[in-house]
Amino acid sequence: MEIVTILQICCQLIIGLSILCVWFLRSNKKTSYRGGASSSLKDEFTAYGLPVWMFWIVGILKVGAALALLVGIVVPVLVNPAAMLMAGLMASAIIMHLKVKDSPNKFLPATIVLTLSVILIFT
Numbered sequence: 632m633e634i635v636t637i638l639q640i641c642c643q644l645i646i647g648l649s650i651l652c653v654w655f656l657r658s659n660k661k662t663s664y665r666g667g668a669s670s671s672l673k674d675e676f677t678a679y680g681l682p683v684w685m686f687w688i689v690g691i692l693k694v695g696a697a698l699a700l701l702v703g704i705v706v707p708v709l710v711n712p713a714a715m716l717m718a719g720l721m722a723s724a725i726i727m728h729l730k731v732k733d734s735p736n737k738f739l740p741a742t743i744v745l746t747l748s749v750i751l752i753f754t
Contacts, residue, residue, distance in 0.1 A: 635754055642747040643700040643710065646717060649744065650697035654690055664740050667731045679727040693720055700751075714751035721745035 658672040665671070667678030676686040699713035721741045728738035735742075 639710070639751060639754055640704055642751050643704055646714075646744055646747050646751075647697040647701040649740070650693050650717075653740075654694055654697075664737050666728055666733055666737060675727075678731055680730075681727075689720065692716060696720070710751055714748045718745055718748035718752065721748060 653672070661670040666675040669675040669678045673683075673686050676683065676689075696713045696716045699709040700717070703710035703713060721744045724741040725738050725745065728741065
């Protein structure tokens with residue numbers, strides 16, 4: 632197995648498992664990365680001034696992209712579209728953090744996932 636393939640699979644695993652963890656295991660937990668003074672993932676959308684339905688749309692897109700990246704380990708055709716979608720979602724997340732004047736620490740996870748997504752797009 633080539634080093635680039637190993638790098639791609641690592642990126643896919645990190646992004647996919649991280650997003651699934653956030654949306655399924657940590658969505659109702661307060662973390663130091665929550666936007667504004669939010670105590671849950673859903674509260675973040677309120678802090679950003681977004682409607683409640685946006686929470687569900689973004690959740691479906693993020694979970695779908697995360698699953699596609701994981702399945703993409705065996706079905707590589709899924710990786711590029713999923714990575715592009717994830718990159719767009721993470722760029723939007725960073726913009727929302729900036730909108731509410733969060734410290735860079737709060738959008739560090741989004742920055743890391745964006746970076747890993749860009750690596751997948753260009754490798």
